[in-house]
Amino acid sequence: MESSDDEKDGVFENYIPKDLSQTLASNGAKFVDVVLNGDNEHCLENFRMDKHAFYRLCDILQAKGLLRHTNRIKIEEQLAIFMFVIGHNLRTRAVQELFRYSGETISRHFNNVLNAIVAISLDFFHDPGSDIPPEIREDPRFYPYFKDCVGAVDGIHIPVMVGVDEQGPFRNKNGFLSQIVLAACSFDLKFHYVLAGWEGSAADLRVLNSALTRNKKLHVPEGKYYLADTKYANIPGFIAPYHSTPYGIIEFGGGVHPQDAKELFNHRHSLLRSVTDRTFGALKARFPILMSAPPYPLPTQVKLVVAACAIHNYIRGEKPDDWIFRMYEHEEAGLQLEDPMPPLEIEQPVMHAKTQVVDMPFEAEQLEYSSQLRDSIAAEIWNDYIRDFSSI
Structure with a gap:
């Protein structure tokens, strides 16, 4: 995902669903705040996990030094961008409309979060134990x-x-x-x-x-x-x-x-x-x-x-x-x-x-x-x- 140009929306016809477009805010930070300050179901629908799991994952990625806040975008918003893309199968152009960032910014944070998750992925896979399931x-x-x-x-x-x-x-x-x-x-x-x-x-x-x-x-x-x-x-x-x-x-x-x-x-x-x-x-x-x-x-x-x-x-x-x-x-x-x-x-x-x-x-x-x-x-x-x- 190197730039917004690598995503052919004309082929995939991928847009923000109507029910999600109603939550559009003036910028991505406000949209994330609206979701995270709402009920758990709203967070699950938008970011594919409840608020507790979302915040804890942010803490894990920050504690391991894999993500950090930037001057413009906090870790919560970076993770939200990534989860929104994979959780709704949206292309960069559609996510730009929601988060109000350039395609380059969306792509960069998407890849940063993807690499961070992959880096700690082994922490979430465990071999079977000796007990009978x-x-x-x-x-x-x-x-x-x-x-x-x-x-x-x-x-x-x-x-x-x-x-x-x-x-x-x-x-x-x-x-x-x-x-x-x-x-x-x-x-x-x-x-x-x-x-x-x-x-x-x-x-x-x-x-x-x-x-x-x-x-x-x-x-x-x-x-x-x-x-x-x-x-x-x-x-x-x-x-x-x-x-x-x-x-x-x-x-x-x-x-x-x-x-x-x-x-x-x-x-x-x-x-x-x-x-x-x-x-x-x-x-x-x-x-x-x-x-x-x-x-x-x-x-x-x-x-x-x-x-x-x-x-x-x-x-x-x-x-x-x-x-x-x-x-x-x-x-x-x-x-x-x-x-x-x-x-x-x-x-x-x-x-x-x-x-x-x-x-x-x-x-x-x-x-x-x-x-x-x-x-x-x-x-x-x-x-x-x-x-x-x-x-x-």
Whole structure:
């Protein structure tokens, strides 16, 4: 975002929404004051977090020396500019109208805040602990079967804008330009780990392999595992569903029952793994800039994903019950709430496990153990299901 000229409003037709335009003040400082002196809902609507979380984030960024007040713009206004852009997917020209600054000033503070958030992003991502997640421990559908599960992994495609000469690798199988974002999610709608920036045409397992072997790698605690969907293989640290078996959130009842252990396992697996859809759903609902390709340099687009996920985690810690999180807390949320944009997830063709693990750093014995672990979980779920069903 180097100047206001790099934003083609004629292409995106991006303007201040009518309900927001009513709050226009004579300058940005007065607008921010109006919002921060109003009620929490007004702050959440405009700056995507409540007042307590907003002020605390300002204090964190100032204390770490990443942002400072200038003669013209306080830290609160700098953060407000950034949150307004990513929270309403507005281009520089529209934000200029609201904050009454030049495009250069808007762009400079946007980038300053973006870099500051990225600089402390690791503070907001935490590896899973050793305790059994309460979402598993307190639900008889999942406990004790998935007691060693710490979360779920998935990769989604986020739209990108790149130059014509760079478009080839970023064009995914559906023909759209995208970056793959691999994320490990906890069951309380947080991100344990995020890897952004991979070209949309990259194989999912290649991206996962990168996450497991890079310096800042995805950490899977000893004896624990993440759930993964059909794009991935059943490998150490990751349990995938059974291929060639129905998979999805299907409610059994009314004479409909699972046919065997694999089908029941896939059903329970899909219920737990839906947390990735809900976590990404909450992320995109709060930061709609991720729903379309913003016309910034590619490194900025990648940073935006990391920053959005970090702020998402921060807000979840500070205000876990705000209205955006409440919409996505239950497993039915992904089915009941319509995404305002077409689905970005790209379904990959199902491959045999032997093909999938070609470049993965695992021994045959490790892969066999992973297969046996999945089979043992499936058998335990099925045996208990048959026993309970027979006792009715």
